[in-house]
Amino acid sequence: xxxxxxxxxxxxxxxxxxxxVVACTAENNIATAGAEEAARGRAIHWIRVERYWEGEFPDAxxxxxxxxxxxxxxAPCESVCPTYASHHTDEGLNAQVYNRCVGTRYCANACPxxxxxxxxxxxxxxxxxxxxxxxxVSVREVGVMEKCTFCVQRIKAGERQAREENREVKDGxxxxxxxxxCPATAIVFGDLNDPxxxxxxxxxxxxxxxxxxxxxxxxxxxxxxxxVTA
Amino acid sequence: MTCMYGLxxxxxxxxxxxxxLKRAGLKDGDITVISAEPFEAFGFSHRDHSLILFRLALxxxxxxxxxxxxxxVGTERAWPLVTGGMPIVAWWPNxxxxxxxxMLGAILTTVVSLLVTGKLPSRKRSLYDVAVSDGKILVGVxxxxxxEAIRKALDFEAAAIKSAEFG
Amino acid sequence: MSKVTAExxxxxxxxxxxxxxxxxxxxxxxxxxxxxxxxxAFAYQVNQGIGVWxxxxxxxxxxxxxxxxxxxxxxxxxTLISAILRLVNAGWRxxxxxxxxxxxxxxxxxxxxxxxxxxxxxxxxxxxxxxxTEREIWPNFRSPLVWDFFAISTYLTGSVLFLYLPxxxxxxxxxxxxxxxxxxxxxxxxxxxxxxxxQWHRLETAMQIMAIAIIPVAVSVHTIVSFDFSMAPxxxxxxxxxxxxxxAGAIFSGIAALIIAMAALRKFLGLELYLHPVHFENLAKLLxxxxxxxxxxxxxxxxxxxxxxGPSEIGVFWxxxxxxxxxxxxxxxxxxFVLPLCILSFKKLRTITGCxxxxxxxxxxxxxERFLIIVPALSHxxxxxxxxxxxxxAPEILLLIATFGAMGLLYxxxxxxxxxxxxxxxxxxxxxxxxxxxxxxxxxxxxxxxxP
Numbered sequence: 001x002x003x004x005x006x007x008x009x010x011x012x013x014x015x016x017x018x019x020x021v022v023a024c025t026a027e028n029n030i031a032t033a034g035a036e037e038a039a040r041g042r043a044i045h046w047i048r049v050e051r052y053w054e055g056e057f058p059d060a061x062x063x064x065x066x067x068x069x070x071x072x073x074x075a076p077c078e079s080v081c082p083t084y085a086s087h088h089t090d091e092g093l094n095a096q097v098y099n100r101c102v103g104t105r106y107c108a109n110a111c112p113x114x115x116x117x118x119x120x121x122x123x124x125x126x127x128x129x130x131x132x133x134x135x136x137v138s139v140r141e142v143g144v145m146e147k148c149t150f151c152v153q154r155i156k157a158g159e160r161q162a163r164e165e166n167r168e169v170k171d172g173x174x175x176x177x178x179x180x181x182c183p184a185t186a187i188v189f190g191d192l193n194d195p196x197x198x199x200x201x202x203x204x205x206x207x208x209x210x211x212x213x214x215x216x217x218x219x220x221x222x223x224x225x226x227x228v229t230a
Numbered sequence: 231m232t233c234m235y236g237l238x239x240x241x242x243x244x245x246x247x248x249x250x251l252k253r254a255g256l257k258d259g260d261i262t263v264i265s266a267e268p269f270e271a272f273g274f275s276h277r278d279h280s281l282i283l284f285r286l287a288l289x290x291x292x293x294x295x296x297x298x299x300x301x302x303v304g305t306e307r308a309w310p311l312v313t314g315g316m317p318i319v320a321w322w323p324n325x326x327x328x329x330x331x332x333m334l335g336a337i338l339t340t341v342v343s344l345l346v347t348g349k350l351p352s353r354k355r356s357l358y359d360v361a362v363s364d365g366k367i368l369v370g371v372x373x374x375x376x377x378e379a380i381r382k383a384l385d386f387e388a389a390a391i392k393s394a395e396f397g
Numbered sequence: 398m399s400k401v402t403a404e405x406x407x408x409x410x411x412x413x414x415x416x417x418x419x420x421x422x423x424x425x426x427x428x429x430x431x432x433x434x435x436x437x438a439f440a441y442q443v444n445q446g447i448g449v450w451x452x453x454x455x456x457x458x459x460x461x462x463x464x465x466x467x468x469x470x471x472x473x474x475x476t477l478i479s480a481i482l483r484l485v486n487a488g489w490r491x492x493x494x495x496x497x498x499x500x501x502x503x504x505x506x507x508x509x510x511x512x513x514x515x516x517x518x519x520x521x522x523x524x525x526x527x528x529x530t531e532r533e534i535w536p537n538f539r540s541p542l543v544w545d546f547f548a549i550s551t552y553l554t555g556s557v558l559f560l561y562l563p564x565x566x567x568x569x570x571x572x573x574x575x576x577x578x579x580x581x582x583x584x585x586x587x588x589x590x591x592x593x594x595x596q597w598h599r600l601e602t603a604m605q606i607m608a609i610a611i612i613p614v615a616v617s618v619h620t621i622v623s624f625d626f627s628m629a630p631x632x633x634x635x636x637x638x639x640x641x642x643x644x645a646g647a648i649f650s651g652i653a654a655l656i657i658a659m660a661a662l663r664k665f666l667g668l669e670l671y672l673h674p675v676h677f678e679n680l681a682k683l684l685x686x687x688x689x690x691x692x693x694x695x696x697x698x699x700x701x702x703x704x705x706x707g708p709s710e711i712g713v714f715w716x717x718x719x720x721x722x723x724x725x726x727x728x729x730x731x732x733x734f735v736l737p738l739c740i741l742s743f744k745k746l747r748t749i750t751g752c753x754x755x756x757x758x759x760x761x762x763x764x765x766e767r768f769l770i771i772v773p774a775l776s777h778x779x780x781x782x783x784x785x786x787x788x789x790x791a792p793e794i795l796l797l798i799a800t801f802g803a804m805g806l807l808y809x810x811x812x813x814x815x816x817x818x819x820x821x822x823x824x825x826x827x828x829x830x831x832x833x834x835x836x837x838x839x840x841x842x843x844x845x846x847x848x849p
Contacts, residue, residue, distance in 0.1 A: 041453025041785055050782035067780065076630050079314030082542040083524050084534060088312040100534070102524055103447070103517015104542055105457035109775060110629040114455045114783035118517065120448030142446040143517025212779050215630050218315065266570060267824040268597035275594050283602045287610070301527055305535035316539055323539045326621060330547040333614045337555045337607060344562065344603040345588070348596040352589030362592060363573035365403050 003159075003169070004092035005150055006192035006220040007179075008202035009066055012227050013186035016064035018049050023181030024068075027151060029137045031123030044117040046148040047178050063226070066187065068178070069094060069115045069148035070211065070219030077107035077116060085145070092192070092220060093150055103143035112215040116147045150189065151176035171197040192220065233357045233396050234380055235262075235370025236389040241269040243387040244367040248274045250383035256371055262357050264368040274369075286343040287336045294335020298328035357396050401670050403824055407570065410816045410823075413666050414571060414579075420665070421813060428806035435799020438792040439514055447517055451790040455783050456775045460793040461515035462625070463767040464800055467650070468508030469549065469622050470643070470763065474651030475501025475556060476615040477683075480608040489679055491826040492671045495819045496662060497655050498560040503807040504654070505553045507800050512545060514796070541624040548614075548621040555611045562603060565590050566821045619647040626770065632709035633702060633774045642694040646763060649687035649733075653759035656680050658808065660753045662817055671818050674749060681752045684759065685741040692734045709779050716773045721786065725765050732762025 024030070024047045033043040047068040054061040071094045078086045078094060085100035086107050108116040122142040125133070133139065136153040140146050158174035171190050179187040190199035202208065203222040210219050238244045244263060251261055263274045302324040310318040345351070357370050371380055373393065384391050401409075442449050452459055478497035482490035513522040525546045527536055536543045568587035572580055590596065623643035626634040656677060663672045702714045717726045736758040740746045776785045811817070 037448070040448075040451075041456075042448060043454070048782075050780065052781070067782070074315030076314060078312075079316055079537075079539045080541060080628065081313070082536055082540040082546075084311050084313070084537045086313070088315075100524070101517070102519075102521045104512075104515070105452075105517065106540070106542060106625070106629070108455070108457045109631060112630050112779050114778055114780060117454060118447070118452075118457060120452070121446040141518075142448075143519075145517075215779065217630070263594050264592045265594075265597075266566070266592055267821045267828070268594075268601060269828070270825075271828070275598065278595050278598045283599065283606060287606045301535075302538045305527070306538065309534055311537075313537060313539055320539045323544065326544045326617075326624075327538050327547050329617060330544075330551045330614070333610055333617075334551040334554060336610050337551070337558065337614075340603050340606045340610070341558050341562065344599050348590075348599045350565075350588040350590060350596070352591075356591060358591045360573040363407075363570050 001193055002090055003191045004193040004220075005071065005155065006092070006190065006199050006203065006222070007068075007071075007150070007176075008188045008199050008205075008208070008222045008224060010184075010186045010188070010202075010224040011063070011065060012207075012224060013184040014049075014064045014066060014182075015184055015186075016049050016051060016062070017183065019181040019183060020047050020066055020178035020187060021045055021049060023177040024148070026132065027134055027137070027154075027177035028149070029123075029133050029139050030146075031125060037120070042120045044119075044146070046115075046117070046146070065211075065223065066178070067113060067115060067211070068221070069150075070113055070217065070221045071150060073218035073220060074216060076110040076112065076215075076217055080106045080110045082106075091155075093152060093155075094147075095152070096145060096147055096149065098138060098140050098144050098146065101144045103145065105145065107145055112212050112217055113219075116145055119144050119146065151178075231396065232373045232393055233262075233370050234373050234377065234384065234391065234393040235357065235359070235368050236384040236387070236391050237359060237361050237366040237368055238387055238389045239366065241265070241272050241367055243389070244269075244369050245272045245274055247369050247384060247386050247389075250386045251369070251371060251380070254376075254379045254383045256380075256383075260371050262368070262370050264358065264362050264370075266362050266365060269367075282347065283340060283343050287340045290339020291332045291336035293339070295328060295332040297335065298331030299324075301331070302327050355396050357394075359392070401827070403827070406671075406820060406823060406827075407574070409668070409670065410818050410820050411571060411574060413812055414814060414816065415575070417813070421809065424809050425806065428802045428809065431802030432799050432806055435796050435802065438795040438799070442514075442792055443519060447515075449790065449792050451788050451793060453785060453787070455778060455785045456772055456787040458515070458775065459768070459772050459787050460789055460797060461511055462771055463764065464797055465508055465511035465515070466622055466625075466643075466767045467764050468504045468511070468800060469619060470508075470647035470650045470767075471654045471760075472501045472504035472508060472552075472556070472651065473615055473619060473644070473647040474504075474655040475499070475560075476611055477648050477651065478655065479559065480611050480615075483604065483608045484612075488826055489676060491822045492668075492818045493655070493659065493676055493680075494822065495560070495564070495815075496659055496817055497651075498556065499808060499811050499817070500651070500654055500658055500804075501556045502553075502560050503804055503811070504651075505549065505556060506807075507803055509549050509553060512542070512549075541621065541628050544621045544624060548618045552611075552614050552618045555607065555614055559604075559607050559611055562600065562607070563819055563822065564815060565600070566592060567816050567819060570820060571816070616644055619644045631774050631778060632707065633713040634770070636698060636701075638694065638698050638701075642698065645687065645690045645694055646766065649684070649691050650759060650763035652680055652684045652687060653756035653763070656684065656752050656756040657760070660749055662812065663749070666812065666817065668818065671823065677749045677752045678747055681741050681747050681755070684752070684755065685737060688734055688737040688741070688759070695730075695734075709777070712777045713774050716777050717769055720773075722769060722773045726769055729762045729765040729769060732758040733766065734762075736762075 028046060030044050047066055050065045050067050052063045075094050078088055082104060083100045083102055085097045087095055089095050105118055108118060119140050119142050154176060155174050158169055162169045176189050179189045188199050188202055190197040192200055194200060205224060207224040208222040209225055211223055248261060258277045269275055303319050306319050359368055362368050475498040478490055479494045513519050516522055525536055525543060565587055568583045569590040572583040572587050620640040623639035627636055627639040659672050662668055702710050716722055737755045740751045740755040772787050776787060
């Protein structure tokens with residue numbers, strides 16, 4: 001049976017440390033924008049940790065939510081791309097084909113989660129940081145949209161490994177950079193088509209909810225609500 | 231061939247000359263009336279009743295429609311990519327493109343038909359006089375048969391009668 | 398009012414083609430300079446990246462798409478005047494049609510340049526066109542941007558042809574009245590037109606068909622442009638009213654642009670005998686009606702949003718009504734609704750000057766309206782962490798100014814080389830009513846068969 005990749009993010013475990021953000025940036029060749037451009041709103045964070053405050057001091061509560069591409073089954077970003085740069089793969093991923101992107105930025109506007117980012121300039125890395133670029137991931141050029149791919153390079157590598165060894169992909173074997181880096185193991189990645197996988201069991205959990213479900217995009221990331229203590 | 235023509239100041243004069251030419255036995259198709267503006271109120275403007283342009287526009291619309299269907303449905307089937315959970319052959323969006331192609335077909339066919347049936351662009355010299363651009367109306371015929379009868383008909387209204395070689 | 402003879406008409410309307418004053422050269426140099434600045438700004442952006450603009454995450458569209466929608470909207474002037482008035486046989490359209498059709502053609506060209514200008518990789522714009530490529534991939538017909546491509550191409554083709562066809566007899570007139578290079582060039586443009594009754598009949602039939610065809614195309618074009626917004630799940634974009642709302646707004650801004658263009662032509666080319674105050678009056682009444690219609694649509698849209706109180710939608714609503722975009726919003730309301738109503742409702746104020754003031758207000762107001770549809774919604778979508786704001790930077794402002802410069806320049810050049818008023822159509826309008834037939838009924842019956 002074909003895979004259908006999904007994720008579960010446990011908001012109870014998330015401490016807001018942003019290790020996932022750093023890991024993603026390193027794994028996926030995301031350039032830093034610099035202070036000036038970041039102030040202009042050009043920073044790229046394929047995964048970002050949203051912080052919300054609730055209440056007033058001294059009873060203020062802080063909530064974190066890592067937001068990344070939800071790989072929606074009815075993704076509004078896919079239908080509006082004129083060049084098929086954004087489309088849905090057989091394995092349930094929302095693919096971004098950089099070579100086809102002409103940079104209309106319609107997909108970014110259509111995304112209810114605002115998880116798509118644009119290369120306003122050509123990305124650059126000051127020496128010696130250019131040496132740490134991941135050879136498995138392309139470097140995007142100016143004018144092209146990009147977003148979280150569920151570390152598709154790791155998925156492909158894992159599937160290739162399994163094929164060579166003549167076996168199925170084991171649950172938990174493929175970990176996107178964010179899932180790998182999270183110290184609280186708040187991010188769980190796996191095959192939603194496998195009812196025994198951890199992500200499927202978490203997705204069926206009573207704490208599970210989808211982000212912006214009413215937008216109708218059918219996201220494939222289940223957020224597990226914080227457990228409220230008495 | 232040699233053509234004989236008169237230049238008249240008023241469309242009513244041209245109309246009367248036309249009637250005389252018909253009485254002299256000339257056919258509709260031989261008589262040319264040229265003016266710098268159309269005169270819809272007069273009989274000589276109403277010889278041509280063909281609805282061919284409307285029919286060709288309709289045909290062009292149908293061709294455009296078929297092109298639109300072929301383009302959208304054909305290419306969607308040729309490289310099927312799933313986008314937004316929509317079907318591979320997405321009818322609602324396709325209808326928009328099909329509509330535009332239909333209208334484009336009708337418009338282009340109308341223009342091409344106009345050019346072809348109006349014999350535009352015309353390279354060879356046909357019956358014409360620059361006095362037409364000064365407001366004169368030209369009524370002329372090719373001279374075959376009785377030249378005197380033609381001259382008499384053209385002379386029915388006072389005008390400059392000329393003859394020249396064309397075509 | 399004294400009747401203008403056909404000779405005087407020809408002389409007056411061909412004069413701009415045959416005589417050039419120093420005003421023309423000064424205007425071309427100034428406008429050309431402005432356009433060059435815009436081209437330079439675009440070249441800078443292609444070289445450096447869209448980062449030189451004020452766009453950011455999450456406001457990915459601002460001035461670029463505002464300009465696009467605005468100029469496509471302006472292009473709806475020609476269709477209304479030419480096509481609709483032609484079909485209802487409104488005689489007063491005659492001196493106005495070509496001015497209007499020219500606005501359509503050039504506004505479309507300017508508007509249609511923005512889908513290319515706004516791209517991150519504009520050198521690949523042709524990937525939106527359907528053509529067989531070695532990549533074997535075709536455009537995504539589900540995308541409103543591809544619908545835009547088809548709609549605008551069809552409308553542009555139709556409008557340019559709609560403009561060109563009735564110009565053919567006028568080109569023939571210029572050909573006959575000139576010598577030298579003018580005679581050759583205009584002769585080529587006239588395609589050897591003589592003016593036989595058959596050609597006239599065919600031309601008028603073709604114009605009739607084109608008029609019938611171009612109206613649904615025009616309606617579809619701005620509806621499809623509105624689909625760029627209504628197809629996206631963005632608060633206050635995802636509205637079913639956008640189709641008719643945008644079409645009404647387009648016709649509204651188009652009439653305003655036409656009034657301004659006509660007033661300028663009347664002054665600079667001395668066309669007082671041809672563009673009468675009554676033409677401005679009639680257009681002003683149309684403008685007033687469109688202003689009321691615009692107000693009706695805005696009221697509809699905003700009442701539904703406010704009443705529905707959807708969490709994200711209401712945020713966008715208040716951002717325009719009372720928040721950071723309020724000054725622009727209320728300026729827009731004054732320019733589009735209050736000012737036209739105050740000026741155009743009173744006959745005494747419906748002078749040419751009054752109409753031009755109201756029209757300039759409408760042009761400004763309609764540009765603001767497009768901006769206020771795009772930017773507040775993008776800066777206030779669903780997730781509060783993803784709220785943002787926007788400020789334009791110099792290249793975008795230069796581009797905006799350059800579009801107006803381009804319109805002015807193209808219009809100036811056109812009125813220099815082509816009679817801006819359709820001479821033959823004007824002459825037809827002046828034709829007297831036929832009062833006495835000269836044949837008896839029997840003669841007519843035998844000589845004229847009305848059916849083949």
